[in-house]
Amino acid sequence: MSDRNRRIKSWPSWVVLLIVVASVLAVGSTRSAGPQTQEERIDAVARRVACPVCNGESVFESRNRASRAIRNEITDLVRGTEATDDQIIAGLENTYGADVLLVPKATGFDALIWVLPAVAFVLGVAGLAVAFRRWKLQAEANIDPTDADRDIVAAALRDRDDRPR
Structure with a gap:
């Protein structure tokens, strides 16, 4: 009887733990402060785009000519169009190929x-x-x-x- 009582008493704590973990993951994955200014937005997009010449560096970190050209293109798109960050990155992916993404897409x-x-x-x-x-x-x-x-x-x-x- 004590084994049965122990099992009955222990499962609610596991259910509560599972609910808490799921809630924290749901809130954490959907919460986004997002960049506030155009400069912050340019930096955010540049951090997501890989340098075409460097290995493992973003356009934001790299200082070579190709990275500066892409960063200037990002700056022009952010300031000159109403495109979202995802649209800008999709355009860069179309131009430079899928290797330009530092973070893989979460689809397909x-x-x-x-x-x-x-x-x-x-x-x-x-x-x-x-x-x-x-x-x-x-x-x-x-x-x-x-x-x-x-x-x-x-x-x-x-x-x-x-x-x-």
């Missing part, structure tokens, strides 16, 4: 880059939970001593009592 085949680590983490945690539960059940099954265990203890006690003091 590129979505696997974002989903697979999360799936692997969940499967790993689930696997550990199953393994720990199985080990716990095996340990609980071995709690009751067998007749062989009783015989070993009885023999040890007899040997102890038979020893001279």
Whole structure:
């Protein structure tokens, strides 16, 4: 009966924890302050675009001629058009190819880059939970001593009592 009571008492805490984690993730992933000025917006877009010459640097960080040209193009688009940041980046992607994106898109085949680590983490945690539960059940099954265990203890006690003091 105590095992049943323990299980009944423990599952609500897991449900509450799951709700809290889901809420935090939902709020954190949808919340965005966004850049306020045009300069901040230009910098935000430039941080998302890769330098075509440098390896692993953004247009914002790089100081070579190609990066400056792209940054000037971003500046002209932000100041001269009503295009959103995503539209500007899509235009740059059309011009320079998909390699210009520092952060892969979260749609289509590129979505696997974002989903697979999360799936692997969940499967790993689930696997550990199953393994720990199985080990716990095996340990609980071995709690009751067998007749062989009783015989070993009885023999040890007899040997102890038979020893001279």
